[in-house]
Amino acid sequence: STMKWIEVNSYDEMSAVAANIFTEQLKAKPASILGLATGGSPVGMYKELVKRQQAGDITFKNVKTFNLDEYVGLDQSSPASYWTFMHENLFNHVDMKEENIQLPNGKVDDLAAECVAYDDRIAEAGGIDLQLLGIGVNGHIGFNEPGTSFTSLTNIVELTESTRTENAIYFDDPADVPTQAITMGIQSIMNAKAIVLIAFGEKKLEAIEKLKSGVVTEDFPASQLLNHPNVTIIYGGTK
Numbered sequence: 756s757t758m759k760w761i762e763v764n765s766y767d768e769m770s771a772v773a774a775n776i777f778t779e780q781l782k783a784k785p786a787s788i789l790g791l792a793t794g795g796s797p798v799g800m801y802k803e804l805v806k807r808q809q810a811g812d813i814t815f816k817n818v819k820t821f822n823l824d825e826y827v828g829l830d831q832s833s834p835a836s837y838w839t840f841m842h843e844n845l846f847n848h849v850d851m852k853e854e855n856i857q858l859p860n861g862k863v864d865d866l867a868a869e870c871v872a873y874d875d876r877i878a879e880a881g882g883i884d885l886q887l888l889g890i891g892v893n894g895h896i897g898f899n900e901p902g903t904s905f906t907s908l909t910n911i912v913e914l915t916e917s918t919r920t921e922n923a924i925y926f927d928d929p930a931d932v933p934t935q936a937i938t939m940g941i942q943s944i945m946n947a948k949a950i951v952l953i954a955f956g957e958k959k960l961e962a963i964e965k966l967k968s969g970v971v972t973e974d975f976p977a978s979q980l981l982n983h984p985n986v987t988i989i990y991g992g993t994k
């Protein structure tokens with residue numbers, strides 16, 4: 756595997772290193788297609804990118820973004836939707852054009868059609884230049900849970916209890932966490948030209964160790980990244 760490993764000493768250092776990679780991407784190609792992620796891991800990097808955009812160092816004027824996933828059944832405007840998360844953490848604070856922002860829509864009647872359309876929209880835009888990923892404690896990427904086929908495209912998934920518990924902090928009542936999500940598949944993620952995965956802290960160590968062991972198995976979704984030619988893992992934290 757050609758995977759590049761960057762060990763960092765703090766969450767802030769992880770965020771800065773990841774922001775540097777995105778900054779270089781935007782400088783090299785101002786009309787980049789970015790693949791974005793939600794969760795606690797990218798918040799610091801988004802803050803850093805907002806600072807750099809507001810300082811005039813980078814611009815999102817011609818950038819298009821595609822997010823990895825969204826809950827099924829939540830309105831875009833729901834406080835816990837990934838649409839809201841992305842607007843609060845990044846889009847509202849930079850010079851993005853709303854029409855260049857894409858997230859899968861988990862509130863349409865025909866979810867199967869939305870899945871196909873989402874991969875089509877990514878392809879029509881020219882494919883993702885740089886994809887950001889976090890990792891779940893069970894090795895999930897996007898919402899692709901263990902056992903997901905490596906050939907999967909955007910699809911509807913049942914969330915595991917582990918994932919629902921992990922994400923309960925974003926909801927008033929843990930019972931409100933949706934049971935399904937719409938997520939880019941493993942193959943949709945692998946189609947990105949370059950990938951950056953960020954993971955910091957004790958909770959993520961085991962997943963990072965597993966990835967490092969080099970075993971590729973559908974029981975550990977992130978392991979398929981070992982077969983991608985351009986992946987950088989930025990990680991750190993101790994027990």
Ligand code: GLP
Pocket residue numbers: 792793794795796797823824888889890891895896897898918922
């Ligand atoms: C959710 C998201 C994933 C994310 C994971 C880890 O399940 N769908 O894309 O990587 O949580 O989140 P965090 O970064 O908050 O640990």
